[in-house]
Every structure is written in structure tokens, then in C-alpha cells.
Amino acid sequence: MELSHVLTYLAESAAIALRADAAAVCLLDESGTRLSVAAIHGLPAELLDRGPQEIQSCALDREAMSSRAAVVADAQHGPLELPGQDFRAGLCTPLIHEGQPVGTLHVYATVPERFSEDDAVTLRPLVDLGVAAITATRAMAELEALEANQAQFIRVMTHELRSPVVVAQSLVRNVLEGYAGKLTDKQADVFTRINRRLDGLENLINDLLDLAAGKALGPAEEGPVVLNASIGRVVLLLQPRAEDKSLEMTFQSCRDQLVVRGTEEGLDRVFVNVVGNAVKYTSPGGAVAVSVQQVDGQAQVEVADTGIGIPEEALPHLFEEFYRAPNAKKTEVGTGLGLAIVKDLVERYGGRIQVKSTVGVGTTFTVTLPLLSTGAV
Amino acid sequence: MANQRILIVHDDPDMVAALHLPLKSAGYDVLDASSSQEGLQKIQEFSPTLIILDAILETASNLQISLALRNPAPQSPYASYRHIPILVLTPSHTTASLRLGSDEAYLPVDDFVDMPINPDMLLNKVNALIGVGD
Numbered sequence: 001m002e003l004s005h006v007l008t009y010l011a012e013s014a015a016i017a018l019r020a021d022a023a024a025v026c027l028l029d030e031s032g033t034r035l036s037v038a039a040i041h042g043l044p045a046e047l048l049d050r051g052p053q054e055i056q057s058c059a060l061d062r063e064a065m066s067s068r069a070a071v072v073a074d075a076q077h078g079p080l081e082l083p084g085q086d087f088r089a090g091l092c093t094p095l096i097h098e099g100q101p102v103g104t105l106h107v108y109a110t111v112p113e114r115f116s117e118d119d120a121v122t123l124r125p126l127v128d129l130g131v132a133a134i135t136a137t138r139a140m141a142e143l144e145a146l147e148a149n150q151a152q153f154i155r156v157m158t159h160e161l162r163s164p165v166v167v168a169q170s171l172v173r174n175v176l177e178g179y180a181g182k183l184t185d186k187q188a189d190v191f192t193r194i195n196r197r198l199d200g201l202e203n204l205i206n207d208l209l210d211l212a213a214g215k216a217l218g219p220a221e222e223g224p225v226v227l228n229a230s231i232g233r234v235v236l237l238l239q240p241r242a243e244d245k246s247l248e249m250t251f252q253s254c255r256d257q258l259v260v261r262g263t264e265e266g267l268d269r270v271f272v273n274v275v276g277n278a279v280k281y282t283s284p285g286g287a288v289a290v291s292v293q294q295v296d297g298q299a300q301v302e303v304a305d306t307g308i309g310i311p312e313e314a315l316p317h318l319f320e321e322f323y324r325a326p327n328a329k330k331t332e333v334g335t336g337l338g339l340a341i342v343k344d345l346v347e348r349y350g351g352r353i354q355v356k357s358t359v360g361v362g363t364t365f366t367v368t369l370p371l372l373s374t375g376a377v
Numbered sequence: 378m379a380n381q382r383i384l385i386v387h388d389d390p391d392m393v394a395a396l397h398l399p400l401k402s403a404g405y406d407v408l409d410a411s412s413s414q415e416g417l418q419k420i421q422e423f424s425p426t427l428i429i430l431d432a433i434l435e436t437a438s439n440l441q442i443s444l445a446l447r448n449p450a451p452q453s454p455y456a457s458y459r460h461i462p463i464l465v466l467t468p469s470h471t472t473a474s475l476r477l478g479s480d481e482a483y484l485p486v487d488d489f490v491d492m493p494i495n496p497d498m499l500l501n502k503v504n505a506l507i508g509v510g511d
Binding site: 163165166167168169170171173174177179180202 | 389391392394395396398399402492493494496497511
């Protein structure tokens with residue numbers, strides 16, 4: 001809820017409660033010495049654009065804020081400080097939160113001596129509610145700003161954390177590939193170890209950032225994504241890695257464009273992880289088959305490999321953060337975060353992920369996502 | 378490979394060093410610029426054979442170079458450099474490079490190299506773009 005709506009509602013309710021002709025809410029700015037008109041009822045809209053005014057220049061506000069009590073004024077005893085308005089009576093009550101004034105509420109009437117001290121008492125529960133609403137709305141705005149900061153923090157960290165590792169990896173690869181001179185066997189062994197640890201660190205950073213970024217992004221960013229195209233890119237991306245390991249990677253797309261809800265980046269993360277795992281845990285000479293199809297009105301992506309397989313006792317823990325199956329730990333570097341991220345994202349997009357596996361034979365992951373629409377490619 | 382000049386636009390001197398090693402060992406002349414402004418200046422000064430850009434997608438400043446070169450304004454001093462091939466360094470853990478590659482209007486470049494750099498692959502792509510070894 002916008003603060004301005006809350007305040008307009010407060011002004012309106014106050015005017016109705018006291019059968020007044022007009023009402024206004026003024027809020028104190030950061031200086032603590034100036035008030036701005038924040039909401040009006042029955043008053044010209046120009047008042048909202050008037051900008052902050054010194055409390056000292058406004059007798060009603062000054063008195064209400066300093067005595068922390070309602071002030072009843074009558075035009076017979078002095079002007080009501082609203083140029084061009086024909087008000088004869090006014091009441092100004094301070095808005096107080098935890099002992100500190102945050103603003104004032106004014107009500108005006110064209111009839112002289114319209115308001116009394118009793119009216120200030122009548123208004124009090126409404127004023128208290130108004131102050132609570134103002135406080136809650138402001139806290140909400142602060143929280144939203146904090147969330148935006150968090151997302152910004154993650155974006156900055158993505159760069160700051162990854163950069164030094166990526167640079168170090170690039171330098172070490174130069175050494176290992178002989179671009180910095182010939183290595184002795186012992187030096188090559190040391191640099192191979194450094195390289196492996198850096199790769200592990202890069203994986204960990206990527207996964208942590210994916211996890212953090214995934215949790216920081218709201219569902220508002222999601223939209224329709226063409227699943228076939230997304231998977232196609234992932235297969236293209238991972239093809240060189242598969243070729244390096246002499247794996248046969250196949251991709252079977254379907255005739256129709258399958259449109260699902262998600263983000264391109266999120267779906268990338270899901271399938272780079274799943275297909276990447278298949279490539280990672282399959283021995284040279286093996287095969288990875290990726291397919292996209294429409295099954296029972298849903299989009300289904302199947303990633304089947306002829307890899308090391310997942311032991312039955314590991315299956316229930318597979319999607320837990322930091323869990324790694326014992327045979328995976330032995331063969332490859334990893335963080336145990338990848339599949340946790342995958343499951344989080346798939347479920348966010350309204351889908352589910354299933355796995356079937358036999359140790360030594362292979363694994364098949366099936367991701368099912370609700371279809372938004374289909375169309376011929 | 379004499380007279381084949383490669384301009385690297387990157388603000389991290391260590392990454393620049395990692396790019397220098399393979400490029401120099403292959404005999405290329407290598408020039409550096411640590412900002413896109415310096416990059417544009419050196420393009421005019423040295424008319425490089427190839428440009429390598431860092432593509433941090435969040436900071437679009439380096440995109441200015443590819444845009445200035447590929448979509449120059451009619452009177453632009455860069456209009457005569459639009460033929461220079463551009464290679465962009467991209468983070469490897471996403472398919473961002475493939476997404477960018479599919480949309481020429483957004484980032485008009487010729488090829489991508491994933492970071493961390495694999496020096497052999499870098500040289501393959503550079504040679505291919507310059508037309509060495511054809």
C-alpha cells in the first residue's frame with residue numbers, strides 16, 4: 001500500500017468523523033523542523049505541491065506540535081493560514097509515534113466554533129490508527145529498499161568474487177599449456193593441483209551466487225520462455241565439454257515450441273546443471289541424450305546418461321544443499337549445491353524434477369514444467 | 378604475424394597478462410586499454426586487426442565500443458573501423474554468450490571466449506577471426 005493512499009484515507013476519515021468540510025495531513029521531514037502537506041480532502045490539489053514549510057511559520061502546527069495536544073482555532077481570533085479558503089474553524093492534532101511527533105492532522109469547517117476539545121478526543125483513536133498505518137507503510141518501504149540493496153549486493157559480489165578466481169585460473173592454464181615456458185614434471189604436478197582447486201572454488205562461487213541470486217529474485221521477473229530454444233543453447237554450450245570426454249551427446253527437440261513460465265537465466269541454470277552433471281559423471285565413450293517433448297499437456301525434458309549412476313541410499317538426499325553421493329565425491333569436484341538450486345528453480349516455475357538411476361548403468365533426470373502455450377516452430 | 382595488432386580492452390592487469398601470454402607467443406603485437414574511452418582512442422591511433430573486449434554484462438561501458446564500431450553515426454570517426462573483428466570475453470557458467478550471439482542488435486560482435494581463458498581455444502578463435510592458417 002502506498003503511503004499517500006494511507007494518508008488520504010486518514011484525512012477523509014477524520015473529515016467524516018467530525019463532519020468537517022476539509023482535512024489535511026502534514027508530515028515532518030528529515031530536518032524535524034519542516035512540514036509538508038502529504039494528503040488532502042476537500043482542499044485544492046496545489047497544496048500538495050507547496051513544498052515543505054517551517055513549523056515556526058504556521059501557528060496551528062507550531063502550537064499542536066509543541067504542546068503535543070490538539071488545538072482548536074477560530075477565524076474570529078486569527079486567520080486559518082489557508083489562503084483563498086473560507087474556513088472559520090479548525091482543529092489541529094499532532095501525529096505522535098513512540099513519543100515523537102511525525103506530523104499533524106488538520107480538519108477545517110466553514111462554520112465558526114465548529115470544533116471543541118471533545119472533538120479532539122473523538123479523533124484520537126483514528127489518529128492512533130493513522131500513525132500505526134504510517135509507521136507500517138514506512139517500515140514496508142524500508143524493507144523493500146533493503147531487498148533491492150540485497151539484490152544489488154549479490155550482483156556486485158558476483159563480479160568481485162568471481163573475477164580474481166577466473167583471472168587466477170586463466171593464468172594457471174597459461175602455465176599448464178606451456179605459454180609461460182617449459183615445466184618440470186614436479187612443477188606441472190603442482191600447477192595441476194592448483195588448477196583443480198581453483199576449478200573447485202569457481203564451482204562453489206558460481207553455485208553460491210546462483211543460490212543467493214535465485215533467492216533474491218522475486219517471481220515478478222518471470223515470464224514466458226521458449227523451452228526448446230533454452231535447452232538447445234545449453235546443449236550447444238556443453239557440446240565441447242562432451243566432445244573433450246568423447247561422449248556422444250544427442251538432442252531431440254519437438255516440433256512445437258513449448259512455452260513455459262520462468263526466466264531465461266533460471267532455466268539456463270537448471271539445464272546447465274542437469275546436462276552438465278550428465279557430462280561430468282559419464283565416463284569417456286558414454287552417451288548423454290537430451291530430449292524435449294510434450295506429455296499430457298506438460299513440457300517434459302529428459303536428460304539420460306550412461307554414467308556412474310546414483311546409489312539408492314543417496315536418492316532421497318540428492319536435492320539437499322551440500323549433499324553429495326559417495327561415488328560422486330570420489331570421482332569429481334563439486335559443491336553439492338547444483339541440484340538444490342535446480343529443484344528450487346523448477347518448483348518456483350511450478351514444475352517438478354524426478355530421477356531414476358542404476359549404479360553403473362546410468363541416470364535419467366526428468367524435469368516437467370506446466371505449459372503456457374505451444375506453437376509450431 | 379608481423380603487423381597483426383590486437384587491442385585488449387580490459388581493466389584487470391592480471392587478466393591482460395593472461396591474454397598476453399598466448400597472443401605474444403603466437404607472434405601478435407598486443408596493445409592494451411584499461412577503459413572503453415582509451416580503447417576508442419587506440420582504435421583510431423593504431424587501427425588494430427582485432428579487438429578483445431571484456432563483457433561484464435551489468436556494466437555496458439564496453440558495449441559502447443562494439444556499438445560505436447558497428448552502428449556508427451553518419452559523421453562518426455569510427456565508421457571506417459567497422460570491419461575490425463571483435464572478440465568478447467564472457468563468464469562461462471551461463472549461456473549468456475549464446476544469448477548475446479543470437480541477438481546482433483544488442484551486442485554486435487564476432488565471437489566469444491569463455492572466462493576462465495583456455496589459451497589454446499583463445500588462439501584458435503583469434504586466428505580464425507583474423508584469417509590466419511586458412
